[in-house]
Amino acid sequence: MINSREEVTRMIQATRIRKDIRWSQVAAALGLSKEWTTAACLGQMAMSKQQAMVVAEIFDLPEDAIAWLQAVPYKGSLPTAVPTDPLIYRWYEVVNVYGSTIKELINEEFGDGIMSAIDFSLDIEREADPKGDRVRVVLSGKFLPYKEY
Amino acid sequence: MINSREEVTRMIQATRIRKDIRWSQVAAALGLSKEWTTAACLGQMAMSKQQAMVVAEIFDLPEDAIAWLQAVPYKGSLPTAVPTDPLIYRWYEVVNVYGSTIKELINEEFGDGIMSAIDFSLDIEREADPKGDRVRVVLSGKFLPYKEY
Amino acid sequence: MINSREEVTRMIQATRIRKDIRWSQVAAALGLSKEWTTAACLGQMAMSKQQAMVVAEIFDLPEDAIAWLQAVPYKGSLPTAVPTDPLIYRWYEVVNVYGSTIKELINEEFGDGIMSAIDFSLDIEREADPKGDRVRVVLSGKFLPYKEY
Amino acid sequence: MINSREEVTRMIQATRIRKDIRWSQVAAALGLSKEWTTAACLGQMAMSKQQAMVVAEIFDLPEDAIAWLQAVPYKGSLPTAVPTDPLIYRWYEVVNVYGSTIKELINEEFGDGIMSAIDFSLDIEREADPKGDRVRVVLSGKFLPYKEY
Amino acid sequence: MINSREEVTRMIQATRIRKDIRWSQVAAALGLSKEWTTAACLGQMAMSKQQAMVVAEIFDLPEDAIAWLQAVPYKGSLPTAVPTDPLIYRWYEVVNVYGSTIKELINEEFGDGIMSAIDFSLDIEREADPKGDRVRVVLSGKFLPYKEY
Amino acid sequence: MINSREEVTRMIQATRIRKDIRWSQVAAALGLSKEWTTAACLGQMAMSKQQAMVVAEIFDLPEDAIAWLQAVPYKGSLPTAVPTDPLIYRWYEVVNVYGSTIKELINEEFGDGIMSAIDFSLDIEREADPKGDRVRVVLSGKFLPYKEY
Amino acid sequence: MINSREEVTRMIQATRIRKDIRWSQVAAALGLSKEWTTAACLGQMAMSKQQAMVVAEIFDLPEDAIAWLQAVPYKGSLPTAVPTDPLIYRWYEVVNVYGSTIKELINEEFGDGIMSAIDFSLDIEREADPKGDRVRVVLSGKFLPYKEY
Amino acid sequence: MINSREEVTRMIQATRIRKDIRWSQVAAALGLSKEWTTAACLGQMAMSKQQAMVVAEIFDLPEDAIAWLQAVPYKGSLPTAVPTDPLIYRWYEVVNVYGSTIKELINEEFGDGIMSAIDFSLDIEREADPKGDRVRVVLSGKFLPYKEY
Amino acid sequence: MINSREEVTRMIQATRIRKDIRWSQVAAALGLSKEWTTAACLGQMAMSKQQAMVVAEIFDLPEDAIAWLQAVPYKGSLPTAVPTDPLIYRWYEVVNVYGSTIKELINEEFGDGIMSAIDFSLDIEREADPKGDRVRVVLSGKFLPYKEY
Amino acid sequence: MINSREEVTRMIQATRIRKDIRWSQVAAALGLSKEWTTAACLGQMAMSKQQAMVVAEIFDLPEDAIAWLQAVPYKGSLPTAVPTDPLIYRWYEVVNVYGSTIKELINEEFGDGIMSAIDFSLDIEREADPKGDRVRVVLSGKFLPYKEY
Incomplete structure (x- = not known):
């Protein structure tokens, strides 16, 4: 069972790296901008059911993930108050x-x-x-x- | 005697408020963008001698300030790591x-x-x-x- | 010469304490809520010229203060990230x-x-x-x- | 064995997302406000035995969780002193x-x-x-x- | 003109040190516990007018201070989140x-x-x-x- | 194998919650105050061998835990410098x-x-x-x- | 499945320690400076496919790691803002x-x-x-x- | 009377800006590297008496400053733990x-x-x-x- | 009027630098160790009246300072939690x-x-x-x- | 496979507690001071191969640990900048x-x-x-x- 949206984000990243998926491809599949799409995949936006299903397909996500992608996430994508990257x-x-x-x-x-x-x-x-x-x-x-x- | 660039910035702000000067007017006087001009007046950029003299004129700054405006400032314009404004x-x-x-x-x-x-x-x-x-x-x-x- | 909005706030507070002025009186004089009025007097909101003149009158503020009250302030009214009061x-x-x-x-x-x-x-x-x-x-x-x- | 109230909170959230349960439904089942109910489910309030049993039922929680829901939790629901969401x-x-x-x-x-x-x-x-x-x-x-x- | 309660606290401390006044004497003059009295003198409690007048007398405070002692202070008596003393x-x-x-x-x-x-x-x-x-x-x-x- | 005193503390808490043990009962079994007893069980004090055995019995702790309860712990029971509870x-x-x-x-x-x-x-x-x-x-x-x- | 670049870095360090590999050997195998090579192996630089394959060979990394080594990492190699080492x-x-x-x-x-x-x-x-x-x-x-x- | 080395540093900076003195000139006058010289003038190193007298001459420092320049300073030249400049x-x-x-x-x-x-x-x-x-x-x-x- | 022990410390330091007084001389005058003496002069210990008078003499302190040296100070001699010196x-x-x-x-x-x-x-x-x-x-x-x- | 020196330190601590080993015994076995020995076992110093083998023997460490004990560790033994113990x-x-x-x-x-x-x-x-x-x-x-x- 998936316990947090962060787990879904990690799954998406791991698959993206392994299969070398580009964010612009995901955006095209959703018919939205690459900026919104990337933010949503990285756990900063809530998706509609249909969007979540497209994303789950692209990233081989388990059934559970589709519900998590539709939930409003706790936002904030950086590990420290002053970013190190x-x-x-x-x-x-x-x-x-x-x-x-x-x-x-x-x-x-x-x-x-x-x-x-x-x-x-x-x-x-x-x-x-x-x-x-x-x-x-x-x-x-x-x-x-x-x-x- | 002026002891820091921050003093010059405070003088500029006090005069700007008192005389209701607009940054776009200052930028026009310098022939530069309003963005660079404002940053420079707020102590984030170093000016040339000529620029400093124009700014000193506009804001009634004392003689000393002209040298300070040309010195490279210690940058950073916010009082806290996570801004409150x-x-x-x-x-x-x-x-x-x-x-x-x-x-x-x-x-x-x-x-x-x-x-x-x-x-x-x-x-x-x-x-x-x-x-x-x-x-x-x-x-x-x-x-x-x-x-x- | 007044150098910052914080100075104006301190003047207002000192006069308020000394003359025992109530925020609701100030609000009544401005014809606005006591909440907005207090926030504005404490340096969190910008006033119109007329409002600034009323406030300056009530708190015996110097001429300069009227311009500062109209300027948009750098907001944030607490001294620490986790308040101690x-x-x-x-x-x-x-x-x-x-x-x-x-x-x-x-x-x-x-x-x-x-x-x-x-x-x-x-x-x-x-x-x-x-x-x-x-x-x-x-x-x-x-x-x-x-x-x- | 459940080791902390946080585990119970995570279980509740995971089930809520998966089964698309609404907080207002949970509140109705408990006969209390949705505000108190949500706070209690998110680990900020202690429940009575009966409330805990209702909640365990709704969220398919294991036996152990019922005792944890009745224990007074260590409160605080945000991961950072200044919230990022x-x-x-x-x-x-x-x-x-x-x-x-x-x-x-x-x-x-x-x-x-x-x-x-x-x-x-x-x-x-x-x-x-x-x-x-x-x-x-x-x-x-x-x-x-x-x-x- | 006094600008803050902290100024009053500093005056009280300076006079207390100079004249070697004991907090228990001040408490006796007020007819209250030494704990409340000390906290109030150190800027953590609001006094009544009469109390403020007694305190002003003991510590040779200026007229203005009497009003400040009656105002509700911004509480918190330590300079750092983890105390060094x-x-x-x-x-x-x-x-x-x-x-x-x-x-x-x-x-x-x-x-x-x-x-x-x-x-x-x-x-x-x-x-x-x-x-x-x-x-x-x-x-x-x-x-x-x-x-x- | 138990790797830290924190693990022992978590085991104690989990059993206490599950079996609804009261700290005063534990204190009575040890013949000490409930304050010292609770602090010791929560990982803030070192126990004698006999005390550790009593506590291990009450909380069904594994053999290893008895040695850990006798070791002097790294003290500090709160997760943040300014407590949130x-x-x-x-x-x-x-x-x-x-x-x-x-x-x-x-x-x-x-x-x-x-x-x-x-x-x-x-x-x-x-x-x-x-x-x-x-x-x-x-x-x-x-x-x-x-x-x- | 590898979930983050940090995992790859930990694998590299564990193998390096176990097999006593020197960074200068790795650098020589890559034909690059030991400084860039070390930074890249420690998760601060992105490698080309060929470089990643050489590094994977040297450190016995699993297939997945090759893709992670080519991804641009989130940089920052120290655990605290003020380093303790x-x-x-x-x-x-x-x-x-x-x-x-x-x-x-x-x-x-x-x-x-x-x-x-x-x-x-x-x-x-x-x-x-x-x-x-x-x-x-x-x-x-x-x-x-x-x-x- | 000068109360701290920081005051001396501020005097040096103010004069340097006003008179447009270059650090390399100061270094030449001292017969030392520009790096050590600048660090010493900015309050990070202790000078010998003779060095202090040369520096005092160049920057028009008052008599008192010569003693301060020879005292070992409390080092650290940046205002924040993570620099903003x-x-x-x-x-x-x-x-x-x-x-x-x-x-x-x-x-x-x-x-x-x-x-x-x-x-x-x-x-x-x-x-x-x-x-x-x-x-x-x-x-x-x-x-x-x-x-x- | 002196308002804090820190002022006394600054006076002591300024005189010590100006007159090149050694801490061991002060210690000898007090008949105590140089370690305690220095800590006391730097505002970390309370002195007896007699000690305070000796110190005031050595450092040309004003009358007021003698009382402050006898008061128990708020201890802590470093400006930051992690020292920069x-x-x-x-x-x-x-x-x-x-x-x-x-x-x-x-x-x-x-x-x-x-x-x-x-x-x-x-x-x-x-x-x-x-x-x-x-x-x-x-x-x-x-x-x-x-x-x- | 051991992934970090911290794991080795935890193993040493767990065995030390379980078998009630004294640091002075370990020091005697190494022929070094108890201070250096303890620091080294707690992950603050690098050991020679021979020292690592002695320590591995005493604490029943796996083969891998011997290499980790010889690697230069990332030093710093406390969990917070201001220690709580x-x-x-x-x-x-x-x-x-x-x-x-x-x-x-x-x-x-x-x-x-x-x-x-x-x-x-x-x-x-x-x-x-x-x-x-x-x-x-x-x-x-x-x-x-x-x-x-």
């Missing part, structure tokens, strides 16, 4: 170095409020560049204003 | 929830390496949307591969 | 003990998503009870669903 | 942003003391709203005054 | 080594619930002993049971 | 809120030194009270003075 | 004591920017010295300047 | 990613022991490279073996 | 590496209990050695056994 | 309370440098005392001076 740390560094800048500019443009991390999408793509290709990431989040009451 | 926390949350996804997708596309946070730019803008305007942020960083040796 | 700790304890319950029930009712802490209101009142009066707190936050993309 | 974090954020406000207003109304987290109840419900349904949460805790001695 | 650490050690024991025995005797730290009193006294005098401390707190709802 | 947290809160008071009063009475947590005893009992029974705890520790040398 | 701590100490010096001198020579930890190589060798041999370590990293935009 | 973080990252590698290779070559951080020198220089100049850093530390006794 | 860190390392050894051997010799850090003395001296002088430190603490009750 | 905590307390004293006195006697924790020995013995036996510990470490370069 260099790729992920660079993102944390951006938040640390540019955090006050991001706050100032969003507040200057929109007033007091936040950029939603829920009504949110992420898009990662390659940007060809003669001086070395770049990673281009677009984050789009609804602005949510604080209100008086 | 909701706007900035949402970014930390994105790193936490989507961190493993970002890593998987960049590694899938580019192989082992990172997205540079140095050869990097940030662009924040309003995206009109009938269901509520969105904050659209574009991050662009050069991909830097790990190499064997 | 018993009253506030009880709330942290509720999050700790009931956190998984709250998540399960909101997710059971609404699906995957969050209860907004931005489009949010708080209402604190006395509930008379023969066995000892109770504090009754109503939190109301818009449900924000995660979406596929 | 966005839904639960929003609650932590409310404590962080509104903590000083909550303290001021309860103390203004009642004097020095706390709102009990023991003689306490929680009620979570959907509040229909044309602009998007809201989560409405009512917390009710007995006020406990500090006394001189 | 050996005397106070020993108490933390007792909580660490005997914590599970205390929980088991209180729960065995009373069922699920807590010993109140609010409806609580503390009594510290010397216990003569031929093998070396002992510190005898009596803690008395109301038992508060968790209830179903 | 509400009952134990209240004790931590007492140390936090009253810590400076306890230090002042012991030092005022005895001079510089500590209250021993080794030459120490703990006594927990029910105190009947018409307004609700109270938990009465007596701590007694030898005073140990710092000396010059 | 004395050899590794000395390096942390160098960063702590000389960190501000390193920053000043690199910034003085190159301007604002960093020394890459990605386009980076490490070389560790013995330096004979009559007063006791020395460890000589050469770090070489590309300088990456911050740019305006 | 990107340049210094890259060094921490090297320790994190390559830490186990460094340990393996030094132990393989020398046996159990450490590379001294005391009998240690550091040399930072520019390495011209057509693909972009590199920072080349040489660390040299005496190997100190653990011994039996 | 290499000399002090080596001691922390000894506790970390040899901690379990120290515990095993004291427990093997004495049974369950501790080595007192209160009824304790410290003696630091130079041990001439042809291979380089050594620091020889003798710690002597009374053994305090845990007792049954 | 009272005996080991007292040592941490000594570092905390006397840390600045130890630093001052070693630096006063020897100049800037450290006491080695590598070229180091530890000796723990019983010191008979009519007022209660004492633990006498001698630490001896080579003084290592910082040098200019």
Whole structure:
């Protein structure tokens, strides 16, 4: 019996590595973006029954896993508060170095409020560049204003 | 005598609030993006002498501040490892929830390496949307591969 | 010259204590709830110019403070990640003990998503009870669903 | 042999996911609120023998589990001091942003003391709203005054 | 102008040291226990106006301090989560080594619930002993049971 | 083969829960206080061979456990530096809120030194009270003075 | 089935210890530096298929491991933020004591920017010295300047 | 009166920025390496009287500072355990990613022991490279073996 | 007016540096060991009135300081839980590496209990050695056994 | 197959407890001090092949363990940064309370440098005392001076 969503995530990763499956293939099978698909497979999003069945098929998951993939997971994908992996740390560094800048500019443009991390999408793509290709990431989040009451 | 870059940052913020200066005005005066300009004014980037003089003029800074603005600062703009401000926390949350996804997708596309946070730019803008305007942020960083040796 | 919003908060607190001003009086003067008013005076919300002028009047604040009260503050009102004050700790304890319950029930009712802490209101009142009066707190936050993309 | 209450909690969760049981059904079977029921099933409350037997039946728990459900558990349902799950974090954020406000207003109304987290109840419900349904949460805790001695 | 209760505490401590005032004298002047009195003077309890005036007299406090002593303080008297002072650490050690024991025995005797730290009193006294005098401390707190709802 | 004292503690707890053994029964069998007995069974004290045999009998422990119960354990019974369980947290809160008071009063009475947590005893009992029974705890520790040398 | 790269690393270490394999032998078999080779075997670098097959042969790894060695690992080789092992701590100490010096001198020579930890190589060798041999370590990293935009 | 070495460090930095002094000039004046000189000026090393007088002259330090520069400082030049500045973080990252590698290779070559951080020198220089100049850093530390006794 | 013992410590350190006073001279003036004397001057021990007067004389302390030196201080002389200064860190390392050894051997010799850090003395001296002088430190603490009750 | 040195340490501890082996017996069999011997058995030192074989014999270790005992271990014997065990905590307390004293006195006697924790020995013995036996510990470490370069 599967006891946690983390077990399902480990099964998915182990199969992905063994069978060399690409996230973009999984995304295509689901008809969704590779960003949402990957996050969902890594235990950060809840799937519909149909999505869970597709994913279970691709990754040879046991029957039980289909129910776990539909349950809302306890989110958080990193093992430490300050990430140790260099790729992920660079993102944390951006938040640390540019955090006050991001706050100032969003507040200057929109007033007091936040950029939603829920009504949110992420898009990662390659940007060809003669001086070395770049990673281009677009984050789009609804602005949510604080209100008086 | 000014003893640290933080003092200069506090002077800039106090004047900006008092005189209601917009970061985009400062950026226009420097002929640079509002993102770099704000980061530099908030003590995260080193300015050229000319830039420092423009900024000193705008914010009524004392003579000493011009030298400090040219010195390379000790970077890091947030008071705690996990940010408490909701706007900035949402970014930390994105790193936490989507961190493993970002890593998987960049590694899938580019192989082992990172997205540079140095050869990097940030662009924040309003995206009109009938269901509520969105904050659209574009991050662009050069991909830097790990190499064997 | 005032250098930070925290200075304004300290001034407000010192005057409030000295002159024994009640938050509900301030709220009445602003025509808003005592919850929003107190949060704003304690440096967690940005005020409009008119609100800032009313508050400055009540608390004998210097001219400069009016601009600071309108600036969007860096939020976070507690000195430590785990609060030491018993009253506030009880709330942290509720999050700790009931956190998984709250998540399960909101997710059971609404699906995957969050209860907004931005489009949010708080209402604190006395509930008379023969066995000892109770504090009754109503939190109301818009449900924000995660979406596929 | 079952070695800890956490094992029982994991069994309950695994069965709940597999058999798609709703907390409100469990609450109905116990004749208690869904809030207390969920907290108890998630290892935060001690049950009576009869309650434990009902729960064991619903979740196919082994004999041993009935004794564990009656033992007073070591409480605390979150894996980190600052929660990483966005839904639960929003609650932590409310404590962080509104903590000083909550303290001021309860103390203004009642004097020095706390709102009990023991003689306490929680009620979570959907509040229909044309602009998007809201989560409405009512917390009710007995006020406990500090006394001189 | 006094800006925080901590300032008042520092004034009290400085005068106490300089004038060699004993806490038991202050307690006698207030007609209360030395435990409550000391805690109140060290910024952990709110005083009545009359008490504050007595204390202000004893410690030569300025006018402003009388209002601060009546305000409910942000409690917490130690600079670090794990105390460094050996005397106070020993108490933390007792909580660490005997914590599970205390929980088991209180729960065995009373069922699920807590010993109140609010409806609580503390009594510290010397216990003569031929093998070396002992510190005898009596803690008395109301038992508060968790209830179903 | 048993690999750690923690394993023995888990076996004791599992049997205690399953067979509904009371700590006071174990204490009676050992002829010692329930406080020392519970602490010893929970892995905080070393037992004599005879005590270990009595305990092994009561809790159906394997042969190996008898040696482990006699070994001096690595003490510390709580999983986090700041305890999450509400009952134990209240004790931590007492140390936090009253810590400076306890230090002042012991030092005022005895001079510089500590209250021993080794030459120490703990006594927990029910105190009947018409307004609700109270938990009465007596701590007694030898005073140990710092000396010059 | 192998579930994580850490498992592969543990297998490699266990075989290396049992068969007394030297890292320099592995490096020679791969035709690469001992520094990169060791880091890769310890789970910090991704290998090519051919490299993975050589390593699998040397360390008797199961079939599955070959795929895991080619996957980009989650990097970070130390169990705590401040390392406890004395050899590794000395390096942390160098960063702590000389960190501000390193920053000043690199910034003085190159301007604002960093020394890459990605386009980076490490070389560790013995330096004979009559007063006791020395460890000589050469770090070489590309300088990456911050740019305006 | 100067109260700490940190004050002297701040004075040195403020003058260095204001007068645009280069560390290599200071090193030349002392006849020592720029690495040791910078570390000493930044409060990490004790100077001789003569060195202190040279430094005081260069940086216009008051009389008192000369004594402080000769006192052995409390070392540690970074404000947080995990550095936030990107340049210094890259060094921490090297320790994190390559830490186990460094340990393996030094132990393989020398046996159990450490590379001294005391009998240690550091040399930072520019390495011209057509693909972009590199920072080349040489660390040299005496190997100190653990011994039996 | 002096507000804390830390201020007195800073005054002592500043004068000691300025006038180049040696701790052994202070110890000789007090007729006590240099270890106790230094600890007392650095704010870790309470002095008698006469001792305080001698110390005040040596370090030109103001009148107020004499009372502060007699008050029992809040002990703890290091700014961080894990010390950053290499000399002090080596001691922390000894506790970390040899901690379990120290515990095993004291427990093997004495049974369950501790080595007192209160009824304790410290003696630091130079041990001439042809291979380089050594620091020889003798710690002597009374053994305090845990007792049954 | 043994996967880590910690496994070997656990086997040694389990056998030591079961067979009631004394560390001094092991030390005698090795012809070394009980301090080094215990540290080595607890996974803090690397053994020679011959030593490993003696230890394996005494503790009935499997073949594999002999190789692991010769490998240089990742050192650090305590589970938390601030130790919870009272005996080991007292040592941490000594570092905390006397840390600045130890630093001052070693630096006063020897100049800037450290006491080695590598070229180091530890000796723990019983010191008979009519007022209660004492633990006498001698630490001896080579003084290592910082040098200019």
